[in-house]
Amino acid sequence: MDRINIHIRDLITSYQELNPSTIPELSDPPSALEFMRYAATNRPFILRNGAADFPAVQKWNAAYLREVMNDAPVNVAISAAGDADSVLERPDGELWFIKPCEVSAPFGAVLDAIQLQEQDAGHTGPVLYAQTQNDNLRNEYAPLYADIPPTIPFARIALQRPPDAINFWLGSARSRTALHRDPYENIYVQVLGTKTFTLLPPTEAPCVNEQRLRAGTYVPAAETQAEHEAEGPPAAVYPTLDSPPASIPFPTWDPDNPAVRPSPYSHLAWPIRLMLRPGDMLYLPALWYHAVAQGNGNEGISCSVNYWYDMDYSGAFYSLSGFARGVGLASMGREEDGGFIDAPAT
Amino acid sequence: MDRINIHIRDLITSYQELNPSTIPELSDPPSALEFMRYAATNRPFILRNGAADFPAVQKWNAAYLREVMNDAPVNVAISAAGDADSVLERPDGELWFIKPCEVSAPFGAVLDAIQLQEQDAGHTGPVLYAQTQNDNLRNEYAPLYADIPPTIPFARIALQRPPDAINFWLGSARSRTALHRDPYENIYVQVLGTKTFTLLPPTEAPCVNEQRLRAGTYVPAAETQAEHEAEGPPAAVYPTLDSPPASIPFPTWDPDNPAVRPSPYSHLAWPIRLMLRPGDMLYLPALWYHAVAQGNGNEGISCSVNYWYDMDYSGAFYSLSGFARGVGLASMGREEDGGFIDAPAT
Numbered sequence: 001m002d003r004i005n006i007h008i009r010d011l012i013t014s015y016q017e018l019n020p021s022t023i024p025e026l027s028d029p030p031s032a033l034e035f036m037r038y039a040a041t042n043r044p045f046i047l048r049n050g051a052a053d054f055p056a057v058q059k060w061n062a063a064y065l066r067e068v069m070n071d072a073p074v075n076v077a078i079s080a081a082g083d084a085d086s087v088l089e090r091p092d093g094e095l096w097f098i099k100p101c102e103v104s105a106p107f108g109a110v111l112d113a114i115q116l117q118e119q120d121a122g123h124t125g126p127v128l129y130a131q132t133q134n135d136n137l138r139n140e141y142a143p144l145y146a147d148i149p150p151t152i153p154f155a156r157i158a159l160q161r162p163p164d165a166i167n168f169w170l171g172s173a174r175s176r177t178a179l180h181r182d183p184y185e186n187i188y189v190q191v192l193g194t195k196t197f198t199l200l201p202p203t204e205a206p207c208v209n210e211q212r213l214r215a216g217t218y219v220p221a222a223e224t225q226a227e228h229e230a231e232g233p234p235a236a237v238y239p240t241l242d243s244p245p246a247s248i249p250f251p252t253w254d255p256d257n258p259a260v261r262p263s264p265y266s267h268l269a270w271p272i273r274l275m276l277r278p279g280d281m282l283y284l285p286a287l288w289y290h291a292v293a294q295g296n297g298n299e300g301i302s303c304s305v306n307y308w309y310d311m312d313y314s315g316a317f318y319s320l321s322g323f324a325r326g327v328g329l330a331s332m333g334r335e336e337d338g339g340f341i342d343a344p345a346t
Numbered sequence: 347m348d349r350i351n352i353h354i355r356d357l358i359t360s361y362q363e364l365n366p367s368t369i370p371e372l373s374d375p376p377s378a379l380e381f382m383r384y385a386a387t388n389r390p391f392i393l394r395n396g397a398a399d400f401p402a403v404q405k406w407n408a409a410y411l412r413e414v415m416n417d418a419p420v421n422v423a424i425s426a427a428g429d430a431d432s433v434l435e436r437p438d439g440e441l442w443f444i445k446p447c448e449v450s451a452p453f454g455a456v457l458d459a460i461q462l463q464e465q466d467a468g469h470t471g472p473v474l475y476a477q478t479q480n481d482n483l484r485n486e487y488a489p490l491y492a493d494i495p496p497t498i499p500f501a502r503i504a505l506q507r508p509p510d511a512i513n514f515w516l517g518s519a520r521s522r523t524a525l526h527r528d529p530y531e532n533i534y535v536q537v538l539g540t541k542t543f544t545l546l547p548p549t550e551a552p553c554v555n556e557q558r559l560r561a562g563t564y565v566p567a568a569e570t571q572a573e574h575e576a577e578g579p580p581a582a583v584y585p586t587l588d589s590p591p592a593s594i595p596f597p598t599w600d601p602d603n604p605a606v607r608p609s610p611y612s613h614l615a616w617p618i619r620l621m622l623r624p625g626d627m628l629y630l631p632a633l634w635y636h637a638v639a640q641g642n643g644n645e646g647i648s649c650s651v652n653y654w655y656d657m658d659y660s661g662a663f664y665s666l667s668g669f670a671r672g673v674g675l676a677s678m679g680r681e682e683d684g685g686f687i688d689a690p691a692t
Contacts, residue, residue, distance in 0.1 A: 003681065004676055007672040007676060010668070010683070011666065011668070014664075014668065018664065019661070032379055033378055033382060036383065039386060040385060041658060041661025041663075043660065043661060157379075160383075202662055203665055312386075312387060314364055314387050314389065315365070315386065315388050315389060316361060316548055316666070317662065317663060317666070318364065320357065320549065320670060321662070322356070322357070322360065323353055323354075323666075323669075323670060323673075326353040326356065327673055330349035330353060337356070
């Protein structure tokens with residue numbers, strides 16, 4: 001197995017030697033051909049103020065969102081500490097993959113609750129994050145859809161497809177999205193507040209210490225599902241194991257907390273960090289690992305929109321990325337199949 | 347090691363499931379963006395008659411080449427049986443990597459010799475192939491350079507670079523180029539006769555049974571180097587080991603002779619075969635394995651031109667391809683480093 005370890009190390013370091021350790025910042029939108037060069041090499045870029053002319057960036061604020069959405073019901077994810085879709089270490093040391101309690105509530109009440117959790121420095125209740133990634137901006141948030149372009153021209157022309165999903169995100173600094181990856185070309189637009197991304201390229205799959213975890217879900221405390229759906233967000237949630245039992249392979253190493261649960265390769269990772277401010281656009285290529293923290297704007301909220309375009313499974317990149325993941329796991333004695341395991345959160 | 351073998355098998359078969367088993371034939375030249383999509387996915391295409399308007403395709407024949415080149419000295423590769431830069435199995439079973447005897451001779455004499463070796467069905471002497479891959483069309487074959495475009499527009503615009511080398515090839519059905527690969531994006535143009543390519547994608551590196559071989563060279567029989575350079579092509583060549591000793595890792599499995607020297611993965615390969623006729627153009631992406639046989643035109647020669655554009659080492663493709671090669675070798679107990687080893691012939 002020693003030889004395999006050396007090849008894994010060489011994969012990680014050769015990529016680092018052949019690629020910049022920073023993300024380019026473009027001042028003008030790329031042409032479709034220029035964008036294709038980034039997609040071809042699976043390399044991110046930031047387009048500072050690239051969405052400055054979106055009506056969303058010009059018009060959205062708490063009052064506007066409240067006025068347009070009014071009391072339309074929306075799905076909101078509720079976690080104990082802003083840790084939906086992430087690794088939860090239990091008192092006995094076992095790691096669970098924990099999913100949020102999802103409830104439907106009037107948009108106005110969700111926005112109020114998110115703002116309140118920020119205004120109260122001593123807030124200890126559950127944390128709300130409107131983060132369904134199911135094309136929600138063309139569905140439950142449809143009243144806001146007119147404020148963004150229906151596609152990103154350079155991506156549509158280069159990739160020859162419409163977005164598979166356009167998502168609306170409303171949260172606060174209390175929520176953080178755990179390190180994971182998606183099989184999508186992602187165009188991410190910041191509207192209110194900030195987002196700070198920590199990125200790892202697909203070649204660093206052996207660094208993330210993926211482990212198969214038992215799946216759990218936050219459920220309302222001392223309430224039935226029927227009661228809390230009727231009454232809006234529950235006052236408290238606690239983690240329970242899913243029934244029937246389920247498990248999911250998920251990264252257990254976090255480059256922003258690197259001493260905890262490293263794999264034998266984690267020390268080789270070169271995390272890349274970047275911050276998006278209102279109007280900024282990020283191209284996050286398919287299969288890049290990303291953890292996302294939020295910063296509140298002056299209204300106590302962080303709001304984003306993203307466009308997911310299906311990745312191209314043809315060519316060698318997808319197969320080779322799955323191979324790197326699988327060989328990395330095998331070198332650590334883990335019996336996962338190769339290929340890519342879909343993770344539930346962006 | 348069993349788990350590694352499974353991941354290697356999955357790499358090879360997942361690529362085959364996600365990609366066509368045939369090469370598309372385009373009827374019109376791609377735009378730069380369309381070409382970039384092929385380069386991005388590292389997938390070949392044929393442009394039938396794509397070079398039909400090249401003066402070379404319209405004008406070249408044996409008489410024209412002889413007239414333009416006259417007695418200009420050119421380098422020619424001489425092998426015992428058309429097997430330059432290939433695997434030679436010695437009487438004791440040892441495999442050598444055998445390089446040609448290279449001599450400088452007047453072009454007219456080289457052309458005569460190539461045509462003669464074809465006209466004589468019982469020809470048993472050495473086989474000539476003008477195949478230096480050192481940008482020869484802008485150097486020793488410069489008188490012919492005016493007959494081709496200096497670059498291929500869709501490739502130049504997409505790749506943002508001029509060709510690193512433009513090569514002229516003059517051989518016959520007696521020569522065959524052994525399976526190997528190059529770190530170049532290759533635009534291949536057939537001018538006279540035919541070329542038949544057998545291709546394997548980079549994910550099939552574990553199939554080619556790469557082994558480190560002692561390097562040898564064909565040398566003239568009963569002549570000194572000085573003598574045969576002065577007198578033109580030698581009447582016979584024989585293989586000798588290089589001094590000082592050298593070795594090179596090289597594929598020892600040939601998909602056109604699959605029962606000989608297979609690796610544990612060779613049976614998984616899906617070789618792709620295609621034939622180019624005069625005026626056809628092939629995009630052969632970087633790092634694809636290719637073996638090339640030739641068919642004589644009505645003058646007993648096969649003549650081609652190719653454009654090599656440096657491949658893009660950034661992104662994950664190069665590093666991941668080297669990883670697949672290295673892990674494949676390690677799984678067979680071979681101690682090569684990962685990465686890509688340059689092979690000497692196209």
